Amino acid sequence: MNIxxxxxQLDFDLITLGHGSGGLLTNKLLQAxxxxxxxxxxxxEHHDGAVFSLNGRVAFSTDSYVVSPVFFPGGNIGELxxxxxxxxxxxxGGMPQHLSLAFILEEGLTMREFWDILVAVKxxxxxxxxxxxxGDTKVVERGKGDxxxxxxxxxxxxxxxxxxxxxRIKAGDKIIVSGEIATHGIAIMSVREGLEFETAIHSDxxxxxxxxxxxxxxxxxxxxxxxxxxxxxxxxxxxxxARDTSLGMEIWQKNVPVDDEVAGACELLGLDPxxxxxxxxxxxxxxxxxxxxxLELLRADDKGRNATMLGxxxxxHPRQVILHSAIGGKRVVNMLVGEQLPRIC
Amino acid sequence: MNIxxxxxQLDFDLITLGHGSGGLLTNKLLQAxxxxxxxxxxxxEHHDGAVFSLNGRVAFSTDSYVVSPVFFPGGNIGELxxxxxxxxxxxxGGMPQHLSLAFILEEGLTMREFWDILVAVKxxxxxxxxxxxxGDTKVVERGKGDxxxxxxxxxxxxxxxxxxxxxRIKAGDKIIVSGEIATHGIAIMSVREGLEFETAIHSDxxxxxxxxxxxxxxxxxxxxxxxxxxxxxxxxxxxxxARDTSLGMEIWQKNVPVDDEVAGACELLGLDPxxxxxxxxxxxxxxxxxxxxxLELLRADDKGRNATMLGxxxxxHPRQVILHSAIGGKRVVNMLVGEQLPRIC
Numbered sequence: 231m232n233i234x235x236x237x238x239q240l241d242f243d244l245i246t247l248g249h250g251s252g253g254l255l256t257n258k259l260l261q262a263x264x265x266x267x268x269x270x271x272x273x274x275e276h277h278d279g280a281v282f283s284l285n286g287r288v289a290f291s292t293d294s295y296v297v298s299p300v301f302f303p304g305g306n307i308g309e310l311x312x313x314x315x316x317x318x319x320x321x322x323g324g325m326p327q328h329l330s331l332a333f334i335l336e337e338g339l340t341m342r343e344f345w346d347i348l349v350a351v352k353x354x355x356x357x358x359x360x361x362x363x364x365g366d367t368k369v370v371e372r373g374k375g376d377x378x379x380x381x382x383x384x385x386x387x388x389x390x391x392x393x394x395x396x397x398r399i400k401a402g403d404k405i406i407v408s409g410e411i412a413t414h415g416i417a418i419m420s421v422r423e424g425l426e427f428e429t430a431i432h433s434d435x436x437x438x439x440x441x442x443x444x445x446x447x448x449x450x451x452x453x454x455x456x457x458x459x460x461x462x463x464x465x466x467x468x469x470x471x472a473r474d475t476s477l478g479m480e481i482w483q484k485n486v487p488v489d490d491e492v493a494g495a496c497e498l499l500g501l502d503p504x505x506x507x508x509x510x511x512x513x514x515x516x517x518x519x520x521x522x523x524x525l526e527l528l529r530a531d532d533k534g535r536n537a538t539m540l541g542x543x544x545x546x547h548p549r550q551v552i553l554h555s556a557i558g559g560k561r562v563v564n565m566l567v568g569e570q571l572p573r574i575c
Numbered sequence: 576m577n578i579x580x581x582x583x584q585l586d587f588d589l590i591t592l593g594h595g596s597g598g599l600l601t602n603k604l605l606q607a608x609x610x611x612x613x614x615x616x617x618x619x620e621h622h623d624g625a626v627f628s629l630n631g632r633v634a635f636s637t638d639s640y641v642v643s644p645v646f647f648p649g650g651n652i653g654e655l656x657x658x659x660x661x662x663x664x665x666x667x668g669g670m671p672q673h674l675s676l677a678f679i680l681e682e683g684l685t686m687r688e689f690w691d692i693l694v695a696v697k698x699x700x701x702x703x704x705x706x707x708x709x710g711d712t713k714v715v716e717r718g719k720g721d722x723x724x725x726x727x728x729x730x731x732x733x734x735x736x737x738x739x740x741x742x743r744i745k746a747g748d749k750i751i752v753s754g755e756i757a758t759h760g761i762a763i764m765s766v767r768e769g770l771e772f773e774t775a776i777h778s779d780x781x782x783x784x785x786x787x788x789x790x791x792x793x794x795x796x797x798x799x800x801x802x803x804x805x806x807x808x809x810x811x812x813x814x815x816x817a818r819d820t821s822l823g824m825e826i827w828q829k830n831v832p833v834d835d836e837v838a839g840a841c842e843l844l845g846l847d848p849x850x851x852x853x854x855x856x857x858x859x860x861x862x863x864x865x866x867x868x869x870l871e872l873l874r875a876d877d878k879g880r881n882a883t884m885l886g887x888x889x890x891x892h893p894r895q896v897i898l899h900s901a902i903g904g905k906r907v908v909n910m911l912v913g914e915q916l917p918r919i920c
């Protein structure tokens with residue numbers, strides 16, 4: 231579902247400082263494309279914020295996106311910014327409908343690039359079923375930014391059966407991962423390093439909210455935690471949860487799903503896929519009794535077809551993550567130290 | 576109410592790329608200071624977002640802050656980021672309680688500077704009565720950012736009597752401005768240009784939500800529009816409203832409140848105060864019958880003591896803003912073209 235949106239005729243090709251002034255040029259930029267492209271009643275109000283109705287419990291999340299390069303195989307910063315926050319809300323048990331969108335543009339960004347990013351925002355928002363209802367545009371001088379940074383924030387009513395908190399995790403819970411890991415990180419890294427593979431590795435950035443909603447419909451409070459292993463990867467999530475719950479985590483190497491080509495690239499780059507950033511993948515900590523059924527339902531969904539039972543939560547070795555290797559050995563998986571892949575999202 | 580918060584002992588002085596990794600260093604940065612300083616139950620969940628309850632109509636707003644310099648007379652980017660979004664929500668008739676906070680840090684930012692900004696965030700949040708409930712931290716390479724950019728977003732239940740929309744504005748409405756204009760823009764500009772005045776001109780950044788709530792308590796739906804004239808200043812707001820309502824605006828020079836020293840600086844810099852960015856000031860479009868009372872109540876509030884009746888909405892000269900000069904002349908006030916003061920907020 232790629233949208234064809236021809237760029238409007240404009241009398242400028244480059245973003246200048248004036249486009250951040252709040253005056254005529256800002257208006258021209260917004261009127262020329264942004265408002266039309268993202269049109270909805272709330273945005274049409276042109277006010278300092280959006281006003282709408284929302285009942286009961288809500289999830290609220292924010293993320294700034296600084297991915298470099300801005301365009302990469304499988305997407306660009308625009309869809310990443312929409313999917314990322316949609317997914318963060320879904321991980322809270324939220325059903326996202328409204329997002330905010332704030333740009334920090336570097337002077338000299340071409341309107342062509344900005345337009346392509348906007349179209350990606352629109353397209354990702356439509357797929358996720360969310361509206362951009364309020365926004366902001368700032369421009370900084372050349373050399374004080376890097377083409378474009380995007381912040382998206384979102385507020386979402388909670389799924390009525392969601393009760394997601396790491397405090398609910400207990401020994402015995404199963405840990406499920408929804409798909410092949412490390413794909414996004416390697417897609418970005420291979421562009422940056424100029425690596426060539428037989429087929430280009432594409433980012434798997436996508437919205438997970440509909441998939442998660444179906445799981446919540448069926449399993450509700452039997453799902454203890456949902457979380458997406460973005461920066462720091464699966465290993466960081468496991469370590470954080472182990473730390474916060476004072477429980478141990480055990481995972482099985484053979485159940486770590488990695489695409490062959492991605493695995494090959496990881497070897498070439500000396501990276502452990504467990505630490506590589508993900509998009510389009512989530513982890514679930516669920517009641518042991520329903521784990522099998524959960525996995526089955528997840529695998530029936532296109533976005534979960536490669537899901538696996540990664541491991542389980544244990545009372546032994548509190549705060550430690552243990553990996554059982556394919557050949558029967560064991561090793562501790564530590565928290566990532568320092569930076570492996572800067573600016574991956 | 577300045578908070579004394581000694582910076583914790585850390586084993587690093589500078590922000591590095593690793594602090595954006597999502598791994599151990601990110602955790603160290605957050606655990607060392609951010610989470611402790613901004614502590615609340617929702618933030619303590621350490622999840623991808625915050626979950627809380629909210630009933631009925633809500634306002635939702637976002638802004639990215641890129642002010643340069645980051646520290647200026649009267650404040651820093653931290654309190655600007657809190658006050659700015661609190662005020663945008665208040666302008667929608669919202670009663671802000673929850674904010675998100677997202678940092679884009681440039682590698683090499685000192686922990687000292689970051690800490691001072693965090694303390695300003697905390698202090699401004701306390702004054703406004705809001706909690707920081709979710710956040711994000713990214714780090715970009717040296718030369719790809721400018722010390723620190725902050726995005727804050729917020730969601731706020733609406734005041735029960737708020738009905739704010741530029742569609743409600745009609746000929747006869749009075750236009751009120753809550754205080755002396757151009758102060759913030761000139762405070763920033765004078766630092767940048769190295770200007771010296773008898774006394775330093777301080778930014779008037781402050782939260783306006785409590786003041787607005789009192790006005791809504793009393794005047795409710797008789798308030799048609801509230802808006803804060805930040806970038807582009809008072810002139811841009813008037814032009815935008817004239818355009819969107821197809822009505823005319825008339826204002827009186829003698830009722831444009833400007834501090835003497837700020838007026839002097841404007842002359843020196845060749846700037847018209849009507850176009851200079853504001854913080855800590857808002858404009859209200861209200862029913863003519865209650866305008867006098869509104870002004871009286873506003874003036875009784877410390878944050879509105881210099882409020883004036885700036886002008887009125889007219890059916891004549893649609894989409895045009897006319898200024899009546901002190902000596903009886905008239906001139907058209909146009910939309911700002913280009914950029915007057917980049918990176919003012």
